[in-house]
Amino acid sequence: MSVAILRHGDYLIASIRADLSDGQLLALREDLSRRVGDERIRGIIIDVAALDVIDSFVARSLRSIVEAAALRGAATVIVGIQPDVAIAMVQFNLNLESLRAVLDLDEAVAALDRLTDPEDDPDAG
């Protein structure tokens, strides 16, 4: 299995372990989107630290996962983009605006906490 999906409270952590085929990416979206509804998930963390390259298809798939999850009521953050990968991504000119990226798991959990609990948001108060 090249994606491990772990549950952490109200969040799912999907850890991508190796480069995924197009089919596997679609399956991942399907899987996450289903579990968001079934398990009343409020946030998804996608860990891409193991990926050496994020090409346009992977970026598009990540975006579609983010959007599908958002429609089902869960926020998504991407974690663990490596420096080389980040440089390549901006050079490919991928459309990444909807991807919310953070550095590590601590940050990811903190970001989801902020996103999913508006009453906690200091900007709101």
Added chain:
Amino acid sequence: MEPEERPPDAQPPEPAEPDASLLHELVGHLRRNRGELREEWARRITDAQLLRVMTGQEIFSEVTAVYDNYVSALETGSVETLQAYARELSERIVPRGVETHEVLGIVLLLRDVLARSLFAKYQDDFDLLNRILDAYEPAANRIAVTVGVSFVEERERVIRDQQDAIRELSTPVLQVRERLLILPIIGVLDPSRARQLTEQLLGAIQRHRARVVVIDITGVATVDVTVANHLVQTVEAARLMGASAIITGLSSKIAQTLVDLGVDLGMMRTVGDLQGGLEEAERLLGHRAPPRNRPAPTQ
């Protein structure tokens, strides 16, 4: 183009071997008149206002050393000693700001001084003068080329070293406090440097777990479309690593240029100066929600 047909026994035309006795006579002449020619050369260097960074005495002692090396290079036909001396000399004079045209000028002056003295000596015997010059000119030209090339090579080496040093020095990524980095950019931002800078920044973000990066471009002289795009990419790459970037130090001139160029900086958070940037960064960091494990508000 057809290669020229050549009978198998024909030798390729060899450059006429300079007559050993002529060269010997030439060297003898230069040795005998060493004092006078040296002074003439030094005088013409001063007259031409070359080597103005050096004192007359320095010029004279270098002139003596070069003259002797020059004559022995003429005598032996080997430029190695002279080449070594030229390198060593360049090492000394390059940091003092001696220019390439000065070095070339000096060597050519010596060639002229010596040629004139040959004209003067052999003016009665045109045929002998011609043969002496045949021996002298190729050797003298070779020496001139050797000295010039040595100087330029030395200068290029110094420039390369300095470029490396500047590159190393000019992209420090500084941690100001927990999770806050500053990247002051100074100088010209060309594509290779922009890339190196982005790599360093992203590495530092990962190492220090930075959340906010202040990129200060006060020291960047000009910002054009290319530089602006590099900045946009750097900011975007930092965002993919989970850090927000704040650009500071955009001068009024640069701001107007960017507006005129129509560069889209909508994605970038910009603040006037470094102080403002740090305040903004503190605000971003300070506004972070504390961890969730604090006591839940009582209903």
